[in-house]
Amino acid sequence: MKRVSILILAVLLLLLCTTPTFAAETTSDALNNEDQDEQSSTSLIVYFSHTGNTLELAKHIQELTDAEMFEIEPVIPYPEVYEECVRQARTELADGVFPEISDHVDDIASYDLIYLGYPIWIGTIPRPVATFLVEHELEGKTIIPFCTYGGGGISHSVTDIQALVPEATVREAFGVTGTKASEAKDAVYEWLKELDIDK
Ligand SMILES: Cc1cc2nc3c(=O)[nH]c(=O)nc-3n(C[C@H](O)[C@H](O)[C@H](O)COP(=O)(O)O)c2cc1C
Numbered sequence: 001m002k003r004v005s006i007l008i009l010a011v012l013l014l015l016l017c018t019t020p021t022f023a024a025e026t027t028s029d030a031l032n033n034e035d036q037d038e039q040s041s042t043s044l045i046v047y048f049s050h051t052g053n054t055l056e057l058a059k060h061i062q063e064l065t066d067a068e069m070f071e072i073e074p075v076i077p078y079p080e081v082y083e084e085c086v087r088q089a090r091t092e093l094a095d096g097v098f099p100e101i102s103d104h105v106d107d108i109a110s111y112d113l114i115y116l117g118y119p120i121w122i123g124t125i126p127r128p129v130a131t132f133l134v135e136h137e138l139e140g141k142t143i144i145p146f147c148t149y150g151g152g153g154i155s156h157s158v159t160d161i162q163a164l165v166p167e168a169t170v171r172e173a174f175g176v177t178g179t180k181a182s183e184a185k186d187a188v189y190e191w192l193k194e195l196d197i198d199k
Helices: 002-018 027-040 053-065 082-095 127-134 157-164 178-183 185-195
Strands: 043-047 068-071 113-119 142-149 174-177
Touching: 043 053, 053 113, 053 142, 053 178, 053 185, 082 127, 127 157, 142 157, 142 178, 174 178, 174 185
Parallel strands: 043 068, 043 113, 113 142, 142 174
Antiparallel strands: none
């Protein structure tokens, strides 16, 4: 009787191991399953978003990687009126200002990989993002930029990031028009796959 029970148990176990699962797997699930362990423990999504477009990309990356998120927030918020904001951003860029940010990542040493998100402002990163870069110890880390823009593209933002953190490795950026950010999840997925960041 005992032998029969063991035999039945063994057959059941065998069936369980060999039966394929037919659960629907979205592209995001797939990336999570493949890369989650290595990415989630050491990755951080850092972003600045004035009107919410770049936040949409950050959320896609969060869903695809399970990484934690950190928002760069300037102590003094930027004007909501577009022209005023552009005027201020232009002046800050010309003057090389590092605006004060309200919070820092205390345990930055525990992250190897930083997804860095920003809107393109005057052809480059907004100055609060520059503040984040110079006020954290990023030597030896990998930075993966992602951005949204109006129509000017990624422009010289990536080389500007590299200049601020010469000891970090800055990878290929992902960029999309701000109005298309919410529907860019598949494109984000393809970009992350292409980066092959585990190797
Ligand atoms: C101050 C300012 C400067 C901008 N400069 C540029 C630019 O140089 N090139 C561009 O394509 N878009 C530019 N834009 C448009 C933003 O990059 C675009 O709307 C972006 O999606 C906004 O992202 P957010 O919603 O995350 O803030 C600018 C917007 C602002 C407010």
